[in-house]
Amino acid sequence: MADFSLDQGFAKLLPSVKSIAREAGQVILRYYTDTVSAHVKPDGSPVTAADHAAEAVILPALHHLTPNIPVISEEEYASGKSPPGDHPTFWLVDPLDGTRSFVEHTGEFTVNIGLVSNGIPVLGVMYLPVDGDLYAAAGPGTAVHCEQGRHDVPISARTIPADGLVCLSSRRHGDREKLDGFLQGKLVKEHRHSSSALKFCVIARGEADIYPRFGPTCEWDTAAGHAILLAAGGSIETPDGKPLGYGKPDYLNGEFVAYGRR
CATH class of the missing domain: 3.30.540.10 (Fructose-1,6-Bisphosphatase, subunit A, domain 1)
Known part of the structure; x- marks a missing residue:
């Protein structure tokens, strides 16, 4: 022990x-x-x-x-x-x-x-x-x-490069209309799809800039990656700009966006 x-x-x-x-x-x-x-x-x-x-x-x-x-x-x-x-x-x-x-x-x-x-x-x-x-x-x-x-x-998260951001999204859990609306007006260099919570670590190591999630997740899906991203200088926020918190009823997350360094 x-x-x-x-x-x-x-x-x-x-x-x-x-x-x-x-x-x-x-x-x-x-x-x-x-x-x-x-x-x-x-x-x-x-x-x-x-x-x-x-x-x-x-x-x-x-x-x-x-x-x-x-x-x-x-x-x-x-x-x-x-x-x-x-x-x-x-x-x-x-x-x-x-x-x-x-x-x-x-x-x-x-x-x-x-x-x-x-x-x-x-x-x-x-x-x-x-x-x-x-x-x-x-x-x-x-x-x-x-x-x-x-x-x-x-590893360390990066600020968004001048030539545009790299956006990550899930292979299976996505709302294309919401994602397009969120990215409207932003300079997007590349859009990648992947599975699992590894997306948080890709941002934490400075190889991507943003991961919007518009479908439901549970706190065990995000906690480890969130801790790593925070330590690397990034953040995860709810749509109203507040930090994503833990200990919610039923351990359910709402929509959030993971960011690199800002």
Whole structure:
């Protein structure tokens, strides 16, 4: 168990959380075969045995690491097993973000572990099992990218280049009319589509500038990437310009826009 208290800061948790994410990713890869099958949950989203197996690695490890901090995880929440009540500090876990991409073998899926304190994501780890990339952060200026198990390299969001912004959007969840309206009047150099929460990290490492999301998401979809983006100098805002907060009823996010440095 980690020697940890809330007044000591969260950065000392990062090495352990990185290891937990990597271990979960290796478990996921055991299921990454030609015969991957998915079941459909009541909300219409898919779930596989790999989602549950990864969660079974992450949850006990986090409970051991920080026994006094509750864990809200996608599949446990869906089955009604998450701890009830309001929590000033809590973990948000998506054990396999991008399940459809996992089933389709695109490689665009991640393990997401985020820590929220007083409504703000303060620590995030995102791991890509297929290529071994890992992103992590625990506070301003701490965002790093570890490519294929090599050394951590600091990353930073960029200001929008003079020749135009790079916009990211989801492959599957988009409202083209709203997106076009939002981008109207903006100089757009390129528009890229991708799956999973990796979009936050693409902005955090200075390779894109904006990610508008007009469909629903849950807090475990965004917390890890949000923490990394904040640490890299970016932000996520609601349509009325307020920071995206956490601990909402049912852990549901409304519309938001992720930005690089402004």
